[in-house]
Amino acid sequence: MSTAPLQSQYDEFKQLGLKLDMSRGKPAPEQLDLSNALMAALDGYAAHDGTDTRNYGGGVGLPEARALFGELLDVPAAQVVVDSSASLSLMHDVIVYSLLLGVPGHAPWMGAQPVTFLCPVPGYDRHFAICEQRGINMVNIPMTEDGLDMDLVERLVASDASIKGMWCVPKYSNPGGVVYSDEVVRRLAAMKTAAPDFRLMWDDAYRFHHLGDEKIGMANILDECAKAGNPDRAIVFASSSKVSWAGSGVAALAASPANIAWWTKHAGIRSIGPDKVNQLRHVRFLKNKATVEALMEQHRALLRPKFDTVLALFEEHLGSVPGVSWTRPKGGYFIDLVTPPGAAKRTIALAKEAGITLTPAGAAYPYGLDPEDSHIRIAPSFPSLDEIRQAAKGIALSLRVAISQ
Amino acid sequence: MSTAPLQSQYDEFKQLGLKLDMSRGKPAPEQLDLSNALMAALDGYAAHDGTDTRNYGGGVGLPEARALFGELLDVPAAQVVVDSSASLSLMHDVIVYSLLLGVPGHAPWMGAQPVTFLCPVPGYDRHFAICEQRGINMVNIPMTEDGLDMDLVERLVASDASIKGMWCVPKYSNPGGVVYSDEVVRRLAAMKTAAPDFRLMWDDAYRFHHLGDEKIGMANILDECAKAGNPDRAIVFASSSKVSWAGSGVAALAASPANIAWWTKHAGIRSIGPDKVNQLRHVRFLKNKATVEALMEQHRALLRPKFDTVLALFEEHLGSVPGVSWTRPKGGYFIDLVTPPGAAKRTIALAKEAGITLTPAGAAYPYGLDPEDSHIRIAPSFPSLDEIRQAAKGIALSLRVAISQ
Numbered sequence: 001m002s003t004a005p006l007q008s009q010y011d012e013f014k015q016l017g018l019k020l021d022m023s024r025g026k027p028a029p030e031q032l033d034l035s036n037a038l039m040a041a042l043d044g045y046a047a048h049d050g051t052d053t054r055n056y057g058g059g060v061g062l063p064e065a066r067a068l069f070g071e072l073l074d075v076p077a078a079q080v081v082v083d084s085s086a087s088l089s090l091m092h093d094v095i096v097y098s099l100l101l102g103v104p105g106h107a108p109w110m111g112a113q114p115v116t117f118l119c120p121v122p123g124y125d126r127h128f129a130i131c132e133q134r135g136i137n138m139v140n141i142p143m144t145e146d147g148l149d150m151d152l153v154e155r156l157v158a159s160d161a162s163i164k165g166m167w168c169v170p171k172y173s174n175p176g177g178v179v180y181s182d183e184v185v186r187r188l189a190a191m192k193t194a195a196p197d198f199r200l201m202w203d204d205a206y207r208f209h210h211l212g213d214e215k216i217g218m219a220n221i222l223d224e225c226a227k228a229g230n231p232d233r234a235i236v237f238a239s240s241s242k243v244s245w246a247g248s249g250v251a252a253l254a255a256s257p258a259n260i261a262w263w264t265k266h267a268g269i270r271s272i273g274p275d276k277v278n279q280l281r282h283v284r285f286l287k288n289k290a291t292v293e294a295l296m297e298q299h300r301a302l303l304r305p306k307f308d309t310v311l312a313l314f315e316e317h318l319g320s321v322p323g324v325s326w327t328r329p330k331g332g333y334f335i336d337l338v339t340p341p342g343a344a345k346r347t348i349a350l351a352k353e354a355g356i357t358l359t360p361a362g363a364a365y366p367y368g369l370d371p372e373d374s375h376i377r378i379a380p381s382f383p384s385l386d387e388i389r390q391a392a393k394g395i396a397l398s399l400r401v402a403i404s405q
Numbered sequence: 406m407s408t409a410p411l412q413s414q415y416d417e418f419k420q421l422g423l424k425l426d427m428s429r430g431k432p433a434p435e436q437l438d439l440s441n442a443l444m445a446a447l448d449g450y451a452a453h454d455g456t457d458t459r460n461y462g463g464g465v466g467l468p469e470a471r472a473l474f475g476e477l478l479d480v481p482a483a484q485v486v487v488d489s490s491a492s493l494s495l496m497h498d499v500i501v502y503s504l505l506l507g508v509p510g511h512a513p514w515m516g517a518q519p520v521t522f523l524c525p526v527p528g529y530d531r532h533f534a535i536c537e538q539r540g541i542n543m544v545n546i547p548m549t550e551d552g553l554d555m556d557l558v559e560r561l562v563a564s565d566a567s568i569k570g571m572w573c574v575p576k577y578s579n580p581g582g583v584v585y586s587d588e589v590v591r592r593l594a595a596m597k598t599a600a601p602d603f604r605l606m607w608d609d610a611y612r613f614h615h616l617g618d619e620k621i622g623m624a625n626i627l628d629e630c631a632k633a634g635n636p637d638r639a640i641v642f643a644s645s646s647k648v649s650w651a652g653s654g655v656a657a658l659a660a661s662p663a664n665i666a667w668w669t670k671h672a673g674i675r676s677i678g679p680d681k682v683n684q685l686r687h688v689r690f691l692k693n694k695a696t697v698e699a700l701m702e703q704h705r706a707l708l709r710p711k712f713d714t715v716l717a718l719f720e721e722h723l724g725s726v727p728g729v730s731w732t733r734p735k736g737g738y739f740i741d742l743v744t745p746p747g748a749a750k751r752t753i754a755l756a757k758e759a760g761i762t763l764t765p766a767g768a769a770y771p772y773g774l775d776p777e778d779s780h781i782r783i784a785p786s787f788p789s790l791d792e793i794r795q796a797a798k799g800i801a802l803s804l805r806v807a808i809s810q
Binding site for chain 1: 429431434440447450458460461463489493494497501505506535540646650652653674675677678679680
């Protein structure tokens with residue numbers, strides 16, 4: 001570490017004129033290149049059952065695409081729907097259908113009383129944006145090392161029938177990298193809810209996105225819900241966005257037979273069917289769980305050095321700074337840098353002045369309000385290793401300047 | 406025509422053991438083949454502005470895709486959004502956002518009073534299904550040779566503020582083949598509506614789908630609305646579904662700047678961006694209006710003989726049957742076969758027994774209720790010419806048997 005005064009180190013860094021965007025968890029071009037064979041994966045347009053994938057129809061997805069995601073998610077193919085590119089859209093539509101029409105056997109969520117969702121924090125800003133923009137109240141739930149403050153969750157859902165749902169990123173959570181323990185999964189599946197039409201929005205976004213050597217598993221939420229007598233409670237979402245191409249993947253929804261029938265009915269009003277050519281292309285390219293895991297190893301080889309670089313530079317530049325800590329994720333796309341209270345916003349502004357765009361302060365919290373102003377989401381995936389090196393130094397410098405002011 | 410008794414002709418026809426599905430307006434495999442070059446249309450993944458189409462982002466669509474649809478729809482590119490495959494989904498989402506959140510500057514449609522849409526009949530069953538399933542009342546508006554009973558439309562919208570919208574398939578309507586006159590377009594743009602947040606859902610599905618030699622044009626609804634001081638009234642929908650591949654095309658929405666900003670905001674909550682690889686592929690393949698028109702000529706060459714065959718066989722077998730008539734469309738995908746009152750359902754059942762699946766009776770009316778039970782939608786596009794020949798005979802026979810019973 002330089003011995004020059006902090007401010008002059010920062011000023012010197014600014015002179016580099018960087019222009020780096022680390023605001024979103026975007027795959028790097030080299031990661032997208034891993035799936036370029038997608039474009040040559042088709043040798044025809046017929047699915048196994050003879051379906052011409054170019055034409056209309058097939059609202060639940062191609063049988064072979066459902067089978068593939070069934071294998072990946074450890075769910076029977078009949079309990080999987082495969083749709084177009086974005087799992088976020090499936091989540092959005094589940095909420096919209098629930099608001100307007102109600103979940104199976106229940107009245108629409110929209111009615112006399114307000115609708116509330118529990119939101120583990122820090123969490124994914126796009127989840128919270130769906131709630132905020134569609135008129136759903138949000139309550140923060142602190143995350144813990146093995147998942148959530150389950151005592152709080154159980155107390156809230158048992159006593160308040162306006163709580164209709166909860167967001168969960170159960171593995172390698174965005175941005176904290178938290179992995180739910182099997183105990184947490186089971187308590188979520190079994191807990192008593194005052195609302196009979198309560199739903200767990202189970203965003204399994206990082207199921208195969210390991211960074212460490214260990215491939216962390218997890219109890220199967222749909223099995224646990226069924227065992228606990230709450231078969232319709234969880235809806236699982238997944239996609240190939242960070243497996244193949246982020247903008248042109250396929251997305252899947254897995255749930256109980258009743259939820260699948262409900263989804264199919266309502267989604268069938270919205271569309272005559274998903275892009276089945278892209279589904280067939282993905283089935284041909286991704287093949288099965290073993291080949292997907294092999295592909296994810298290639299992603300890991302590209303991502304791991306970027307995370308290691310950030311972690312090493314944070315250790316070097318921030319290791320001795322009081323009140324500063326960060327996560328060392330075993331998977332996923334983010335590092336959560338925790339500053340002393342009141343320093344996150346200022347750090348992000350200083351980084352911006354130095355050419356490094358970070359996710360806005362507070363984004364990991366409902367309504368954009370980080371109560372302690374202390375979380376900074378670091379997304380190391382997109383920039384090159386050289387850029388990551390500079391960015392990590394710049395962020396560390398910005399934080400130190402922010403604290404010193 | 407055979408001189409054998411009608412019933413024995415029908416019984417003999419049944420013996421053929423046909424299995425034909427004419428229920429939907431699906432392109433034939435030969436039509437889909439016209440666009441197989443789509444698969445080889447890409448020589449890279451970068452858009453003009455450098456965007457890596459494989460990655461996240463680009464909610465409003467690629468600039469070159471917006472420019473292409475702008476040229477096709479005769480609208481500035483800035484007033485066009487290009488999304489994923491289905492225009493039906495865009496229509497659905499416009500209605501959902503309007504119900505839940507309201508159109509620009511107005512309260513949500515959902516509230517104290519019921520929401521009503523005007524529905525020109527016969528019309529498109531999937532439009533009516535969106536209203537029925539999302540809780541919107543429907544009022545039938547009789548179509549005329551040049552569009553609609555505009556006196557009725559003007560009277561209704563002027564007096565009833567619960568009427569928030571109206572479905573329009575302005576050219577080669579499904580299933581009647583009606584083309585709105587410029588006068589009808591202008592009256593729709595200029596009429597006084599009691600609801601200040603009234604919307605025309607302008608489904609321009611068949612803009613380039615001519616069957617005759619004449620390429621029928623039409624007044625530009627967005628221009629007419631702007632001229633009349635109602636710039637936000639119309640939202641135009643289009644897609645490449647019946648241009649390239651029905652299930653894997655791209656869809657577009659064109660509207661006023663205020664409506665585009667509104668759409669972009671709400672759709673941005675639902676998705677991180679559309680499939681831009683497919684957009685780039687379509688831009689490379691479809692190129693411009695001239696090449697699209699040339700492609701549509703190839704579609705016409707495949708479709709025209711099928712329509713001519715149905716029309717000739719109807720003339721031969723039904724020309725002298727009292728109370729029976731049918732449309733001779735100049736474009737689009739359908740023929741509307743009009744039976745004497747009370748005979749449509751029975752005809753469709755008899756055709757079904759003989760192996761010909763037709764669109765269910767009543768489908769062209771809100772709630773599936775054809776008040777006179779007299780409309781049968783014929784979709785000649787998908788079967789082969791030989792199959793069409795048999796089907797047209799079988800339908801004619803079924804109708805004659807139905808009437809004779």
